Amino acid sequence: MLTRRLLLASAAALALVSPAFAQEKLKVIATFSILGDIVANVGGDRVDVTTLVGPDGDAHVFQPSPADAEAVAGAQVIVANGLGFEGWMDRLVKASGTRAAMVVVSDGISPISFGEEDHAEEAGHEGHDDHAAEEEGHEDHEGHEDHAEEAGHEDHEGHEDHAEEAGHDDHGHGALDPHAWQSVTNVALYVGAIERGLAAADPAGAETYKANAAAYLAELDALDADIRAAIAALPEDRRTVVTSHDAFGYFAADYGLTFVAPQGVSTEAEASAQDVAALITQIKDAGIAAVFVENIADRRLLDQIATETGARIGGTLYSDALSGPEGPAGTYLTMMRHNLGQLTAALSQ
Amino acid sequence: MNWLIDPFADFAFMQRALLGCLAISLGATPVGVFLLLRRMSLTGDAMAHAILPGAAVGYLVAGLNLGAMTLGGVAAGLVVAVMTGAVARFTDLREDASLAAFYLISLALGVLLVSLKGSNVDLMHVLFGTVLALDDAALTLLCAITTFTLVTLALVFRPLVLECADPRFLASVSRWSGPVHFLFLGLVVLNLVAGFQALGTLMAVGIMILPAAAARFWASSIGGMLAVAAAIAATSSVVGLLASYHAGLPSGPAIILAAGMLYLASLCFGPTGSLAARFWPRAHLEA
Amino acid sequence: MALAIRDLTLGYDRHPAVHHLDLDLAPGSLTAVVGPNGAGKSTLLKGLTGELQPLEGRIDRRAERLAYLPQLSEVDRSFPVAVGAFVAMGLWHRVGAFGRIGGADAARVAEALAAVGLTGFEKRPISALSGGQVQRVMFARLLLQDADLILLDEPFTSMDTKTAADLLAVVQRWHGEGRTVLAVLHDIEAVRRHFPETLLLAREKVAHGATAQVLSAENLFRARQMSEAFDDRANVCVRPRERGAA
Numbered sequence: 001m002l003t004r005r006l007l008l009a010s011a012a013a014l015a016l017v018s019p020a021f022a023q024e025k026l027k028v029i030a031t032f033s034i035l036g037d038i039v040a041n042v043g044g045d046r047v048d049v050t051t052l053v054g055p056d057g058d059a060h061v062f063q064p065s066p067a068d069a070e071a072v073a074g075a076q077v078i079v080a081n082g083l084g085f086e087g088w089m090d091r092l093v094k095a096s097g098t099r100a101a102m103v104v105v106s107d108g109i110s111p112i113s114f115g116e117e118d119h120a121e122e123a124g125h126e127g128h129d130d131h132a133a134e135e136e137g138h139e140d141h142e143g144h145e146d147h148a149e150e151a152g153h154e155d156h157e158g159h160e161d162h163a164e165e166a167g168h169d170d171h172g173h174g175a176l177d178p179h180a181w182q183s184v185t186n187v188a189l190y191v192g193a194i195e196r197g198l199a200a201a202d203p204a205g206a207e208t209y210k211a212n213a214a215a216y217l218a219e220l221d222a223l224d225a226d227i228r229a230a231i232a233a234l235p236e237d238r239r240t241v242v243t244s245h246d247a248f249g250y251f252a253a254d255y256g257l258t259f260v261a262p263q264g265v266s267t268e269a270e271a272s273a274q275d276v277a278a279l280i281t282q283i284k285d286a287g288i289a290a291v292f293v294e295n296i297a298d299r300r301l302l303d304q305i306a307t308e309t310g311a312r313i314g315g316t317l318y319s320d321a322l323s324g325p326e327g328p329a330g331t332y333l334t335m336m337r338h339n340l341g342q343l344t345a346a347l348s349q
Numbered sequence: 350m351n352w353l354i355d356p357f358a359d360f361a362f363m364q365r366a367l368l369g370c371l372a373i374s375l376g377a378t379p380v381g382v383f384l385l386l387r388r389m390s391l392t393g394d395a396m397a398h399a400i401l402p403g404a405a406v407g408y409l410v411a412g413l414n415l416g417a418m419t420l421g422g423v424a425a426g427l428v429v430a431v432m433t434g435a436v437a438r439f440t441d442l443r444e445d446a447s448l449a450a451f452y453l454i455s456l457a458l459g460v461l462l463v464s465l466k467g468s469n470v471d472l473m474h475v476l477f478g479t480v481l482a483l484d485d486a487a488l489t490l491l492c493a494i495t496t497f498t499l500v501t502l503a504l505v506f507r508p509l510v511l512e513c514a515d516p517r518f519l520a521s522v523s524r525w526s527g528p529v530h531f532l533f534l535g536l537v538v539l540n541l542v543a544g545f546q547a548l549g550t551l552m553a554v555g556i557m558i559l560p561a562a563a564a565r566f567w568a569s570s571i572g573g574m575l576a577v578a579a580a581i582a583a584t585s586s587v588v589g590l591l592a593s594y595h596a597g598l599p600s601g602p603a604i605i606l607a608a609g610m611l612y613l614a615s616l617c618f619g620p621t622g623s624l625a626a627r628f629w630p631r632a633h634l635e636a
Numbered sequence: 637m638a639l640a641i642r643d644l645t646l647g648y649d650r651h652p653a654v655h656h657l658d659l660d661l662a663p664g665s666l667t668a669v670v671g672p673n674g675a676g677k678s679t680l681l682k683g684l685t686g687e688l689q690p691l692e693g694r695i696d697r698r699a700e701r702l703a704y705l706p707q708l709s710e711v712d713r714s715f716p717v718a719v720g721a722f723v724a725m726g727l728w729h730r731v732g733a734f735g736r737i738g739g740a741d742a743a744r745v746a747e748a749l750a751a752v753g754l755t756g757f758e759k760r761p762i763s764a765l766s767g768g769q770v771q772r773v774m775f776a777r778l779l780l781q782d783a784d785l786i787l788l789d790e791p792f793t794s795m796d797t798k799t800a801a802d803l804l805a806v807v808q809r810w811h812g813e814g815r816t817v818l819a820v821l822h823d824i825e826a827v828r829r830h831f832p833e834t835l836l837l838a839r840e841k842v843a844h845g846a847t848a849q850v851l852s853a854e855n856l857f858r859a860r861q862m863s864e865a866f867d868d869r870a871n872v873c874v875r876p877r878e879r880g881a882a
Contacts, residue, residue: 522701
């Protein structure tokens with residue numbers, strides 16, 4: 001009798017106490033949707049990810065709300081892109097008083113700069129020649145020679161200076177291009193940084209994170225290979241594309257396409273007639289066939305250019321944010337594949 | 350001479366930009382002259398903020414659909430304009446204070462509505478265009494509004510002038526006072542919203558007010574002011590577009606700065622009421 | 637009666653400026669309104685035009701057209717309009733919002749300007765006129781309005797003697813044409829000479845009728861007793877509403 005009652009009492013006590021030992025998820029903040037997806041893939045079930053700038057959102061003009069500050073305050077890890085992409089982050093972190101660990105995923109990559117004077121030119125992807133050491137796959141160097149004929153083009157040598165130059169105020173980001181995730185090889189480095197950051201905050205889960213990261217890296221490798229194959233299949237003279245947003249510098253650098261844009265990266269810069277005219281002339285002269293609209297910018301200017309040059313509007317490219325879950329770019333992997341599909345479809349005609 | 354003609358001859362987008370600017374010079378600038386004379390010159394800026402809740406409702410209903418947001422914006426603008434006029438007529442509060450009060454209320458409401466949807470899309474940025482991106486729909490809208498404005502102004506010219514010059518007299522001899530007041534406010538809203546959508550805030554408000562202000566120093570009759578203002582607006586447009594083309598300046602600001610320089614020149618050297626007339630008066634006549 | 641006023645109270649911020657006034661004006665009468673400063677004379681005219689809403693009482697106006705000359709011109713003097721166009725506004729009752737202003741009308745404008753001594757001023761902008769000239773321009777506009785009830789608030793203050801005399805003659809002519817005229821004036825001598833009827837007002841009616849009787853020493857003394865300032869400690873007025881026949 002006594003024993004049974006003792007046993008029942010202990011069972012009851014244990015039942016009351018055990019929730020205290022139940023597994024709590026790691027609270028992670030990701031600054032925008034693309035990072036949010038990558039963190040979710042590395043963290044898996046052990047993390048609870050909150051994204052600040054959601055799908056189809058514009059991080060350039062994001063204004064944090066009190067709810068965001070609250071989420072940041074309660075987080076254990078914050079994952080941000082860096083390179084000036086989240087101009088509002090410092091203030092938010094300070095205002096929330098959070099003690100979370102900060103992971104800036106772009107710390108490990110080699111950043112590139114935007115093109116100097118004329119927005120209508122390519123972003124400084126030529127600078128990659130100097131960064132060749134760490135990175136793979138520069139098979140498409142040959143494509144660079146073609147670019148020398150384009151209007152107002154600058155020499156490769158000049159680009160070493162760009163990294164140090166100050167005063168690229170017209171871009172709103174400073175000199176460096178923050179859209180590093182457009183190169184899959186950079187995202188592989190992101191994964192590493194995230195994995196280390198999560199393991200530091202939650203050592204118990206280190207093995208899980210390592211496994212998740214490895215699995216995701218495998219998928220990234222496959223994606224990277226697919227992209228290179230698809231681009232290589234394009235004819236040499238069909239590798240120039242017009243977009244409305246100067247956000248594909250890293251993609252261009254890594255995979256050998258050329259992107260030209262009529263405006264700077266920030267969605268606030270206003271176009272000049274000279275830029276637009278130069279772009280129209282360039283498109284007409286080079287016979288560029290496709291013009292792409294990006295999911296957060298104003299497409300009217302692009303429509304105007306397309307009408308005048310007879311170029312096709314090739315579809316929507318996703319640059320700064322994922323689409324909603326039902327859209328064609330709900331995760332990073334699907335986003336890159338979608339973009340690739342759009343590009344190759346328009347350029348192979 | 351080539352540098353004058355070529356940009357417009359070679360590029361379709363320049364032709365459309367020019368046409369759009371000319372349309373607005375004929376439609377919005379005359380409205381601006383009357384705004385100036387009624388001491389309501391800051392209405393444009395206030396109105397840019399006042400239309401936010403209308404655009405927000407359009408956005409909540411139909412997403413980033415330009416048509417819905419424009420319609421919403423016009424509706425909100427008209428409501429604010431009418432309320433402003435009504436308060437000014439029936440209470441002791443004057444038009445400028447009344448407008449300030451309503452546009453602030455409207456703006457706060459708009460910000461609230463936008464944050465309800467939770468997305469951080471910059472609504473206003475989507476709503477405001479640029480003169481270099483005028484497609485067929487925008488051009489047609491601009492020309493239609495200009496035509497409507499000119500016809501309306503011609504029709505109600507006399508009561509409108511009276512309402513500006515001596516409102517009490519008009520109220521004592523006719524019942525036109527109220528209708529013409531609100532009709533005028535309606536024209537203001539229409540021209541502003543169409544201008545915002547097609548050309549952006551800076552250009553729409555700038556082209557309405559700056560030429561009118563400059564014309565003050567040239568003409569001493571209303572008809573004269575209207576003609577001079579339209580001419581200055583058209584000239585600024587051409588100069589601004591050429592500067593944007595040849596010197597790579599952003600188009601909207603270039604046009605407005607051109608208008609600004611013409612204003613400063615008029616302020617200094619215009620024939621009537623300018624600084625020159627004050628500090629270096631011409632020799633007086635015999636009688 | 638061209639004008640029947642019953643128990644009219646007009647005021648600002650609940651303080652009466654015109655207090656329980658009863659008045660009847662016969663059609664074609666020529667009446668001056670006199671009284672000390674702050675007696676409510678201008679206020680009365682503003683109430684008659686409808687600009688001020690009565691705090692109490694009723695106004696019955698049986699005139700077809702009303703013309704009003706305000707004391708302080710509230711016209712925007714910087715407005716770019718010429719004298720001729722301004723005066724032509726008086727023709728509104730003939731041409732309305734859309735009618736053409738033809739040659740005959742231009743002649744009428746010239747005639748009106750001549751009557752106020754401003755011949756040849758058609759093209760001059762309003763902004764170039766002196767205060768007195770603006771007053772005369774407004775008088776000219778009034779002439780064209782062809783009204784049957786005319787309210788004048790201190791019409792001769794900024795004018796020289798000759799012009800004032802000329803315009804007084806015009807007023808007499810109106811009287812002869814059967815128009816009802818009510819004019820607020822400061823010059824008691826001119827009133828005695830030219831106005832057959834007078835209303836002596838000191839917030840309340842002191843006297844109304846033939847000028848000679850109204851402007852007696854006794855009445856004038858009573859009028860001067862009226863206090864000009866509003867009484868901040870005044871109680872609510874509880875006078876009986878109906879006053880019977882005027």
